[in-house]
Amino acid sequence: MSLPDEMSVLRRARLGAEFLALYGGGPILVLLERRAGLLFGLIWTGALLAFLWMRRDRPKPHVLRVEIWKIFVRFAILAPLIALLTWFFWPDTFLSLPRQKPLFWLMIMCLYPLLSVWPQEVLYRAFFFRRYSNLFRSIPVTIVASAVAFGFAHILFLNWIAVGMTLIGGVLFASDYSRHRSLTLTCFEHSLYGCLIFTVGLGRFFYTGEAWNQ
Numbered sequence: 315m316s317l318p319d320e321m322s323v324l325r326r327a328r329l330g331a332e333f334l335a336l337y338g339g340g341p342i343l344v345l346l347e348r349r350a351g352l353l354f355g356l357i358w359t360g361a362l363l364a365f366l367w368m369r370r371d372r373p374k375p376h377v378l379r380v381e382i383w384k385i386f387v388r389f390a391i392l393a394p395l396i397a398l399l400t401w402f403f404w405p406d407t408f409l410s411l412p413r414q415k416p417l418f419w420l421m422i423m424c425l426y427p428l429l430s431v432w433p434q435e436v437l438y439r440a441f442f443f444r445r446y447s448n449l450f451r452s453i454p455v456t457i458v459a460s461a462v463a464f465g466f467a468h469i470l471f472l473n474w475i476a477v478g479m480t481l482i483g484g485v486l487f488a489s490d491y492s493r494h495r496s497l498t499l500t501c502f503e504h505s506l507y508g509c510l511i512f513t514v515g516l517g518r519f520f521y522t523g524e525a526w527n528q
Contacts, residue, residue: 329449336360337463345470348526353470361433364441381494385503388486393510400514407515422512427505435501438464438484439491453492460488468520475519483507 340360344353401408412419442460450456461484468476483504491500511517 326449329446333446333449333463337466341467341469348522350522353522357433357437361436361441364445365436368441368444378494378496378499381490381496381499382502385490385499385506389503389506392507396507396510396516397514400516404515407518409513410515411517412513419513422517423509426508426512427501431501431504431508434464434467435487435497435504438467439487439500440497442488443491443495457485457488457492461485464488470522471520472526473519475516479511479516479519 340356344356411422438460442463443456446459447453447456450459461481464484464487465477465481468480471477487500487504490503494500511520
């Protein structure tokens with residue numbers, strides 16, 4: 315094996331260890347400690363550091379008008395389906411948040427994209443593709459890895475619905491990001507589905523207070 319090949323193997327090994335520590339060890343640490351402050355601190359610290367690391371070398375987005383249209387069309391199809399399934403399986407909690415706590419619901423609609431979506435998309439899309447594409451060597455494998463990491467992060471909520479939904483959402487968001495490379499656009503798409511989930515009554519599956527106090 316030549317010296318460049320050895321360096322390539324060592325670099326990939328280091329990246330793999332880093333990837334497992336960040337996207338595997340991070341969620342496990344938070345789950346073991348079960349402190350909301352630790353969760354918030356880790357995700358925001360990680361996102362800010364990643365954003366600063368990328369600041370001089372972020373890919374330039376393209377074809378945003380076409381991508382925005384795709385996002386709206388897909389959401390127009392999936393949103394009624396998600397709402398219908400929620401009503402069918404959990405009729406007692408359907409639209410419970412906007413009906414019972416409209417001001418709290420409005421606050422979530424305003425703050426969720428900034429406080430939750432932005433750091434997640436920095437870490438699981440923008441930084442992920444920039445840092446680990448060489449580790450996984452192909453866009454399809456990187457998309458799957460991003461989705462799996464995103465779904466795994468939601469083991470914090472201790473229910474399969476949160477993990478399953480974010481795994482599917484991770485494939486969707488990563489696939490779109492692989493084309494347009496726009497952090498703003500992927501945050502917008504994530505926010506649409508996240509706000510929908512809290513609106514229709516699925517937010518209880520994404521609440522650490524309920525999961526950790528059982």
